Amino acid sequence: xxxxxxxxxxxxxxxxxxxxxxxALFNWLWARHNNGKFIxxxxxxxxxxxxxxxxxxxxxxxxxxxxxxDEGPDIGGNYGPYRQSERLDIYRDYAEQLVSEGxxxxxxxxxxxxxxxxxxxxxxDIVYGQIDVxxxxxxxxxxxxxxxxxxxxxxxxxxxxYAVVVDxxxxxxxxxxxxxxxISNTPKQILLYRALGWEVPEFAHLxxxxxxxxxxLSKRHGATSIYEYRDxxxxxxxxxxxxxxxxxxxxxxxxxxxxxEAAEWFELSRVxxxxxxxxxxxxxxxxxEHLKRLDPSVRLGMVRxxxxxxxxxxxxxxxxxxxxxxxxxxxxxxxxxRTAKEMAEFSDYFVSFEPVKARWNADGLDKDKLRPFxxxxxxxxxxxxxxxxxxxxxxxxxxxxxxxxxxxxxRFALTGMKVSPGIFEVAEHLGREECESRLKFYGLL
RNA sequence: GGUCCCAUCGUCCAGAGGCCUAGGACACAGCCCUUUCAAGGCUGCGACGCGGGUUCGAAUCCCGCUGGGACCGCCA
Numbered sequence: 001x002x003x004x005x006x007x008x009x010x011x012x013x014x015x016x017x018x019x020x021x022x023x024a025l026f027n028w029l030w031a032r033h034n035n036g037k038f039i040x041x042x043x044x045x046x047x048x049x050x051x052x053x054x055x056x057x058x059x060x061x062x063x064x065x066x067x068x069x070d071e072g073p074d075i076g077g078n079y080g081p082y083r084q085s086e087r088l089d090i091y092r093d094y095a096e097q098l099v100s101e102g103x104x105x106x107x108x109x110x111x112x113x114x115x116x117x118x119x120x121x122x123x124x125d126i127v128y129g130q131i132d133v134x135x136x137x138x139x140x141x142x143x144x145x146x147x148x149x150x151x152x153x154x155x156x157x158x159x160x161x162y163a164v165v166v167d168x169x170x171x172x173x174x175x176x177x178x179x180x181x182x183i184s185n186t187p188k189q190i191l192l193y194r195a196l197g198w199e200v201p202e203f204a205h206l207x208x209x210x211x212x213x214x215x216x217l218s219k220r221h222g223a224t225s226i227y228e229y230r231d232x233x234x235x236x237x238x239x240x241x242x243x244x245x246x247x248x249x250x251x252x253x254x255x256x257x258x259x260x261e262a263a264e265w266f267e268l269s270r271v272x273x274x275x276x277x278x279x280x281x282x283x284x285x286x287x288x289e290h291l292k293r294l295d296p297s298v299r300l301g302m303v304r305x306x307x308x309x310x311x312x313x314x315x316x317x318x319x320x321x322x323x324x325x326x327x328x329x330x331x332x333x334x335x336x337x338r339t340a341k342e343m344a345e346f347s348d349y350f351v352s353f354e355p356v357k358a359r360w361n362a363d364g365l366d367k368d369k370l371r372p373f374x375x376x377x378x379x380x381x382x383x384x385x386x387x388x389x390x391x392x393x394x395x396x397x398x399x400x401x402x403x404x405x406x407x408x409x410x411r412f413a414l415t416g417m418k419v420s421p422g423i424f425e426v427a428e429h430l431g432r433e434e435c436e437s438r439l440k441f442y443g444l445l
Numbered sequence: 446g447g448u449c450c451c452a453u454c455g456u457c458c459a460g461a462g463g464c465c466u467a468g469g470a471c472a473c474a475g476c477c478c479u480u481u482c483a484a485g486g487c488u489g490c491g492a493c494g495c496g497g498g499u500u501c502g503a504a505u506c507c508c509g510c511u512g513g514g515a516c517c518g519c520c521a
Contacts, residue, residue, distance in 0.1 A: 009521090011520080011521050013520085013521080045520090045521080046520060046521065049520080049521095107519090109519090110519055128450070128451090131449070131450080132449090133448070133449070134448090136448095137448040137449080137517095138447095138448075138517075139446090139517070140447090140517070141446080141516095141517050141518095142447085142517090143446085143447085143517095144446090147517070151519095152519085154519055155519075159518090159519065159520085159521090160518095161521090163521095164521090179515095180450070180514085180515065181514090181515050181516070182515090182516090183449065183450065183515070183516080184449055184516035185516075185521095187448090187449090205450090207451085208514075208515080210514090214513075214514090215514095216515090242457095245457065245470095246458095247457095247458095248458085249457085249458045249459070251459070252459075252469085253458090253459080253468090253469050255458085255469085255470060272457095272458075273451060273452095274451060274452070275451070275513085275514065275515095276457065277455095277456055277457075279455095279456045279457065279471070281456075281471055281472050282456070282457060282470080282471045283471095284471085285470080285471055286471090288483095288484090292484085334483095335484040336482075336484075337483085346482095346483095388480090391480085392480095403479095403480050404479095404480050404481075405480090406480080407480030407481075411480075417481090417482090418481065418482075419481050419482035420481070421481095421482090421483085422479095422480075422481090423481080424480085
């Protein structure tokens with residue numbers, strides 16, 4: 001069996017979007033599953049829209065997702081160059097060859113490939129199966145005229161359908177894995193492979209990703225670029241996991257997995273044919289699951305930037321109480337919040353008293369009634385179990401007193417929140433000194 | 446207009462003729478747990494688009510219809 005070589009070939013005319021990330025991901029999975037090579041090729045033949053900045057952005061998006069490539073414009077490889085704009089001579093040479101063989105003709109500066117009728121250009125797609133097409137089907141829009149294929153544009157640049165064939169062949173691509181929107185381009189490319197006398201690679205088309213309204217994902221659906229998800233607090237592991245599940249499954253109930261597990265289990269033959277809807281609820285759930293499984297130190301790394309962004313003195317706290325204090329705070333938060341950003345918002349009181357004060361209001365609070373309770377709690381050893389014990393025995397000793405009537409004010413005073421982890425755990429972690437100072441600030445102690 | 450593709454719960458996936466009174470996950474509803482909210486546990490709601498075949502038997506195979514989608518650019 002020949003080596004598996006696949007490629008992701010974005011054009012640097014925009015950021016890495018969800019659809020692109022999905023395609024790149026499946027290529028990566030197939031390469032890694034087969035111990036093959038994953039190649040990054042930049043298709044920058046659209047002179048006006050391509051920029052180096054976008055090329056950079058796309059690469060950093062892939063790095064964020066954890067998709068590393070083995071050959072590419074930045075690291076080179078044996079089949080470069082990996083930027084189409086640097087391969088112009090190659091395209092030119094083969095185009096001239098086609099002209100000299102009478103298979104293509106000139107039209108001004110452009111070179112056009114002649115499409116002969118009556119040819120069977122069917123192919124077998126790994127995902128979609130047999131796709132039957134005749135060259136007679138290649139017609140111009142709203143016309144019955146057969147359409148020849150432009151291969152070199154008037155500006156000297158190759159067209160997509162032509163460059164892709166030349167590059168995939170020369171880069172020894174074994175499997176062309178790309179979006180379903182390319183199925184109808186494939187027969188044209190097969191024509192070119194045949195004219196050039198080259199072996200046709202395997203094709204595997206991937207289902208499209210749709211928005212909630214079942215229309216192709218676009219700006220209207222909100223976040224479409226990968227980075228927006230990073231900024232919202234989604235983790236690359238989750239994004240990877242979620243995207244992998246769009247159009248593929250391991251065949252059983254395994255839904256939460258790592259990159260290497262996915263690579264191990266992945267099979268092109270298990271890819272679905274139906275377009276998939278991008279569902280935020282599912283993404284949220286997957287993110288939450290990954291957030292739960294994270295190492296404390298990694299989790300802190302995810303959440304920290306959002307605390308900093310909110311203007312909280314994270315560095316000070318780290319210096320004063322140690323990194324472990326923050327890590328443990330987040331361990332307490334486990335299962336709360338579906339994104340790192342939410343988790344940061346829900347736990348700000350561990351970092352600073354300021355946001356607590358900002359949320360505070362004393363409406364309906366009977367401080368005189370509360371003080372004896374807090375006094376009893378503070379007379380206990382500063383351990384969650386002991387604190388709870390003290391609280392329960394105080395409540396038990398006062399006719400008609402209910403735990404929630406006391407625990408809730410305590411929670412609100414300490415956190416400024418109506419919801420939090422167990423309040424005695426929170427108190428223990430905050431520490432006696434800090435709790436005392438917070439309660440005293442409000443005159444509750 | 447032409448060519449091609451798709452069609453199982455609201456959504457993502459299982460299902461490759463009998464194991465399906467169609468399974469799991471998300472979402473939703475309820476219950477349990479409980480100092481709150483999550484998490485967790487349990488229960489419920491909920492789908493094979495329609496019509497013909499083939500077969501002893503069809504979600505699974507075939508045909509038609511309907512409904513979606515992609516492409517038809519000197520964009521990729």
